[in-house]
Structure formats: C-alpha cells, structure tokens
Amino acid sequence: MSTVRQALGMDGVSAAVPRRQAQQTVRSARQLRTRRVVAELKAHEFNMTEDRAAIGLERSHLYKKCQQLGIDVKTIRE
Numbered sequence: 001m002s003t004v005r006q007a008l009g010m011d012g013v014s015a016a017v018p019r020r021q022a023q024q025t026v027r028s029a030r031q032l033r034t035r036r037v038v039a040e041l042k043a044h045e046f047n048m049t050e051d052r053a054a055i056g057l058e059r060s061h062l063y064k065k066c067q068q069l070g071i072d073v074k075t076i077r078e
Contacts, residue, residue, distance in 0.1 A: 034069045037062075038076065046077050 037055065044050040052062040066073055 030069065033065075034071060037066060037069060037071060041071075041073065041076060046073060048073075 037051075040051050040054050044054065048059055048062060052059045055062060055065075057065060063073075
C-alpha cells in the first residue's frame with residue numbers, strides 16, 4: 001500500500017464509496033459546471049468579459065475552462 005493512500009485514508013474511502021458511485025458523482029459535478037458556464041454564456045449574450053466576471057475567472061481561464069468542459073462557444077452562439 002502506498003504512503004499516499006495511507007496518509008489520505010484512501011482504502012477507507014474506497015471501501016465506503018463504491019467506484020461506480022464515485023464516477024457518477026464526478027460526472028454529475030462536471031455536467032453541473034458545464035450547465036453553469038453555458039447558462040452564464042447565454043445570459044451575457046456570449047460576452048466573454050461579462051461572463052468571466054460573473055463566473056469569477058480570468059478571461060483566458062474561461063476559454064480554457066470551456067475547452068476542458070467540451071463547450072464549443074462558436075457552435076452555441078449559432
């Protein structure tokens with residue numbers, strides 16, 4: 001057993017939370033973030049400066065976040 005797993009108590013977490021449930025939680029959190037970003041984009045008519053202020057990110061980070069979440073801003077605008 002690795003020292004990281006011991007330090008974090010990962011064996012206990014793994015036993016308490018089944019892998020499938022953990023994966024579903026991660027997917028749900030990602031979907032929620034994606035919906036929030038898309039809603040903000042639509043609310044501010046895709047003005048990235050206003051969107052980034054509402055979300056609390058720098059403009060460049062907003063573009064990176066969209067890319068990470070698979071949000072194609074150009075497609076959504078149309």
